[in-house]
Amino acid sequence: MQRDLLDALRCPGTHEESWLVAMVLEANGPTLLVAELACPVCGAAFRIDDGVAYFADLAPIARHPPAWPTEPYTSDMVLRLAALLGVAESRFPVGLVGHHAAASGVLASFVSAPQLLINSGPAIPGPGVSRIAVAERLPLGVETLAAIAVDAAHATSLFLESAARALRLGGHLVAPADAPVPAGMRVLARDATEWVAETTTRASGLVELRRRAPDAIG
Ligand SMILES: [Zn+2]
Structure with missing residues (x-):
């Protein structure tokens, strides 16, 4: 995921719009590879893994190509x-x-x-x-x-x-x-x-x- 996109991300929770606080753990230039994202309003946590930001638990599906x-x-x-x-x-x-x-x-x-x-x-x-x-x-x-x-x-x-x-x-x-x-x-x-x-x-x-x-x- 590109670092620029962080500004566009919001918590998907049903409360007033909130930015996410990001802790970047691994990056390659402008590309975020591993990061933790947290909502300061409801405390929900999300993760960037292998460069993909997960707001749903699709990781197991994404690893198996024929699923899509x-x-x-x-x-x-x-x-x-x-x-x-x-x-x-x-x-x-x-x-x-x-x-x-x-x-x-x-x-x-x-x-x-x-x-x-x-x-x-x-x-x-x-x-x-x-x-x-x-x-x-x-x-x-x-x-x-x-x-x-x-x-x-x-x-x-x-x-x-x-x-x-x-x-x-x-x-x-x-x-x-x-x-x-x-x-x-x-x-x-x-x-x-x-x-x-x-x-x-x-x-x-x-x-x-x-x-x-x-x-x-x-
Ligand atoms: Zn939230």
């Missing part, structure tokens, strides 16, 4: 994906979830933004590519992603809402045709296999705090 469905990604498919993502350059990362991570290597020749591979299985990422393993939602802060492509295995409403929240204003979300479109997103194009939508409202890190207000009054 891999679809061959032709260069035509990658070109199409690059067009749907709508980002050529950005200092913010482009997220590739599940089987979309298979596009990583070829996509790098069309999209110079850093890549964040999410639940990507055992593929060895190229230079500057980060990998994280997550459960039902993305552990990312608001407006930390340039664009993201989510595969069918991850296209739940909770996951897509967390993806929409992490996108910058105008950022594109690519998802399967039958996936629910998160609130605050406008569909730009849709075909039989997928849709692409853009964020039209600025997400707030304080949403969950506001939702809690009635409890505090009561």
